[in-house]
Amino acid sequence: MKTKYDLLIIGGGVLGTFHAYHALGKGLKVAILEKDNRPQGATTRNFGQVVPSGMNTKWQHYGRESLRVYKEIQKTFDISMRQNGSVYLASNEEEVQLLEELAAINKQNAYPSSLLTKAECLSKYPGLRADYVKTGLFFPEEVTVEPGTMIHRLLKYLIDFKKLDFYANTQAISLEQNTEEVHINTATGSIFKAAKVLICNGSDFKTLYPKLFAESDLQLSKLQMLQTKPQPNYKLPGSILTGLSIRRYEAFAECPSFAAIKAKENPDTPEKKWGVHILFKQATDGSIILGDSHEYADAGRAEDLGYGLNMDIDNFMIAEAQKIFDLPTYAIQDRWYGIYSQCKTRDIYLENIGERIHIATGIGGKGMTGSAGFSKEHINTLFN
Numbered sequence: 015m016k017t018k019y020d021l022l023i024i025g026g027g028v029l030g031t032f033h034a035y036h037a038l039g040k041g042l043k044v045a046i047l048e049k050d051n052r053p054q055g056a057t058t059r060n061f062g063q064v065v066p067s068g069m070n071t072k073w074q075h076y077g078r079e080s081l082r083v084y085k086e087i088q089k090t091f092d093i094s095m096r097q098n099g100s101v102y103l104a105s106n107e108e109e110v111q112l113l114e115e116l117a118a119i120n121k122q123n124a125y126p127s128s129l130l131t132k133a134e135c136l137s138k139y140p141g142l143r144a145d146y147v148k149t150g151l152f153f154p155e156e157v158t159v160e161p162g163t164m165i166h167r168l169l170k171y172l173i174d175f176k177k178l179d180f181y182a183n184t185q186a187i188s189l190e191q192n193t194e195e196v197h198i199n200t201a202t203g204s205i206f207k208a209a210k211v212l213i214c215n216g217s218d219f220k221t222l223y224p225k226l227f228a229e230s231d232l233q234l235s236k237l238q239m240l241q242t243k244p245q246p247n248y249k250l251p252g253s254i255l256t257g258l259s260i261r262r263y264e265a266f267a268e269c270p271s272f273a274a275i276k277a278k279e280n281p282d283t284p285e286k287k288w289g290v291h292i293l294f295k296q297a298t299d300g301s302i303i304l305g306d307s308h309e310y311a312d313a314g315r316a317e318d319l320g321y322g323l324n325m326d327i328d329n330f331m332i333a334e335a336q337k338i339f340d341l342p343t344y345a346i347q348d349r350w351y352g353i354y355s356q357c358k359t360r361d362i363y364l365e366n367i368g369e370r371i372h373i374a375t376g377i378g379g380k381g382m383t384g385s386a387g388f389s390k391e392h393i394n395t396l397f398n
């Protein structure tokens with residue numbers, strides 16, 4: 015390889031690709047190496063909910079910047095973004111209280127949201143069960159993207175219009191740095207050169223620096239997902255988050271009543287055992303994506319999570335979903351799992367190896383929401 019890049023990014027998921035977007039915006043010469051023909055990690059297996067409303071203050075800031083970035087790109091190139099807002103649906107008085115407290119926090123932060131009465135929820139969200147919902151909190155600025163499409167279109171946009179060099183089927187297997195540059199060796203024998211390397215390897219902890227990752231506090235989370243058949247004559251707008259999400263998402267941990275409400279929860283329930291909360295999103299074919307569950311393993315030990323899908327978890331999620339929405343059909347057309355990485359004690363894993371090699375991974379369950387905003391700040395830090 016003759017080209018020497020200013021920045022070479024390893025991993026073409028959402029975190030790596032948005033770093034490329036911001037680096038290209040600074041006029042840098044950038045390449046991405048992706049081990050697969052097309053990225054197929056967590057970035058392609060999720061809901062595609064871009065929900066800064068669910069994040070703590072720090073990540074809501076990044077999420078709001080992400081909304082700006084998604085909307086800006088969507089104006090010139092279709093990356094599958096739709097702005098239909100997000101809603102949190104409370105199912106009892108405790109959750110109603112948390113919604114009211116979060117609305118007050120968002121007012122202080124100048125982040126638009128509005129409380130919806132039960133009647134407003136029922137009229138806005140067809141099929142929502144009157145015996146489930148008490149009130150809702152709606153975030154009009156929030157968007158969804160299609161996870162099976164977004165990253166491929168974003169990469170295409172960067173390749174066609176921003177001069178990104180993208181190398182598919184190119185797995186980085188080792189790096190060597192000297193005072194001037196980094197040499198990146200690949201499984202296919204080609205060698206790349208760059209002034210800086212950023213590793214955004216998602217949940218692959220066996221290829222590069224396996225010892226470093228094994229000794230870190232990174233862990234893997236396996237999430238099961240379901241997709242119904244297309245729903246006849248039925249529209250469910252935006253991201254739908256329900257009572258268990260109110261009890262799980264970081265944003266609510268900043269509400270004054272959160273700790274007391276959590277302390278009262280029964281630790282011995284299926285939702286606690288499998289880390290289940292129920293989210294809905296309608297895909298463009300009219301189907302409803304619903305999930306999800308959380309099971310954990312140490313970094314580099316993905317095999318401990320098994321390769322199958324636990325039908326007890328799926329059946330539990332469907333039964334819970336049926337208590338919330340009467341969908342025209344609950345016939346399932348697809349089931350899958352995704353794995354993301356997260357730190358036990360930090361909100362993201364950032365490490366430097368010498369002067370020129372940087373690692374950013376472990377963004378957890380907030381990557382579709384936080385990556386575009388976070389990576390802007392991170393690129394500014396890396397390139398002063």
Ligand SMILES: Cc1cc2nc3c(=O)[nH]c(=O)nc-3n(C[C@H](O)[C@H](O)[C@H](O)COP(=O)(O)OP(=O)(O)OC[C@H]3O[C@@H](n4cnc5c(N)ncnc54)[C@H](O)[C@@H]3O)c2cc1C
Binds near residue numbers: 030057238
């Ligand atoms: C089921 C599920 C639902 C989710 N829902 C949401 C949601 O609605 N909203 C939200 O904000 N977040 C959601 N998330 C989280 C989000 O999907 C992740 O945070 C995000 O996709 C992580 O992106 P990433 O780029 O770090 O990792 P990945 O998407 O895993 O990308 C890493 C990439 O690096 C490549 N790679 C690894 N090692 C190498 C190497 N040595 N050489 C070359 N390439 C390499 C891999 O092939 C892969 O393409 C969800 C996650 C899951 C699993």
